[in-house]
Amino acid sequence: MLSQQLIQSPVFRGISAEEMELILEKIQYRIRKYQKGDMVAFREDRCENLMIVLKGSVKGEMLDPSGKTIKIEDIMAPYPIASAFLFGQKNQFPVNVTANADVEIFFLDKQSVIELFQDNKVFLVNYLNSISNRSQFLAQKLLFLSFKTIKGKLANFILKQAAPDKDKIELPKSQAEMAQFFGVTRPSFARSLKEMEQEGMIEVNRREIKIINRQSLIRLMQQ
Numbered sequence: 001m002l003s004q005q006l007i008q009s010p011v012f013r014g015i016s017a018e019e020m021e022l023i024l025e026k027i028q029y030r031i032r033k034y035q036k037g038d039m040v041a042f043r044e045d046r047c048e049n050l051m052i053v054l055k056g057s058v059k060g061e062m063l064d065p066s067g068k069t070i071k072i073e074d075i076m077a078p079y080p081i082a083s084a085f086l087f088g089q090k091n092q093f094p095v096n097v098t099a100n101a102d103v104e105i106f107f108l109d110k111q112s113v114i115e116l117f118q119d120n121k122v123f124l125v126n127y128l129n130s131i132s133n134r135s136q137f138l139a140q141k142l143l144f145l146s147f148k149t150i151k152g153k154l155a156n157f158i159l160k161q162a163a164p165d166k167d168k169i170e171l172p173k174s175q176a177e178m179a180q181f182f183g184v185t186r187p188s189f190a191r192s193l194k195e196m197e198q199e200g201m202i203e204v205n206r207r208e209i210k211i212i213n214r215q216s217l218i219r220l221m222q223q
Helices: 002-006 017-026 110-119 121-146 150-162 175-182 186-198 214-222
Strands: 029-034 039-041 049-055 057-063 069-076 096-099 103-109 168-170 202-205 208-211
Touching: 002 017, 002 049, 002 103, 049 110, 057 103, 103 110, 110 121, 150 168, 150 175, 150 186, 150 208, 150 214, 175 186, 186 202
Parallel strands: none
Antiparallel strands: 029 103, 039 096, 049 103, 057 069, 057 096, 168 208, 202 208
């Protein structure tokens, strides 16, 4: 069962269940369980294990300078947690990690990870791809957080989802969840969306957003 779960993870993808069983016989690992709301890791805790979500999901959150909690992302099974921070001079968690529901997490210590790098090329390449993808995601997130207004963030989000060849997008989550993602209250999020519609930039039909004036959205991002 464990081997089947792990080979679904990006860092073990391409490794057969039989090979995974052999790997598990050679390495020292542990599995921990958490309940909803439990703190899995605090920001600036030492990151000394490769952690993979086996069941459920966790969320990464950070505080902005005003003390407001900003949700960075949800990490669901079977993805790793903070794999990019296992190495480096300051290998600390960049955010607080909290269980969204009942969660099971696989822990593999840093030395075992290094040994696997040496013994298994597929794992090595997968891991490098994983941390590269995470670095790119965090870079985009920092760009997103750099926008000063909710409208600027919304404009960036809409244009990024639409790409140059689309004029419609569908919000992937409810307005309450999107507001949490943006780090604002739901009324503030809804008000900004409504104002952009009244100003002729977009049309909103429940979760569907149609771009009416692309240049106005671009100008919002530049403010």
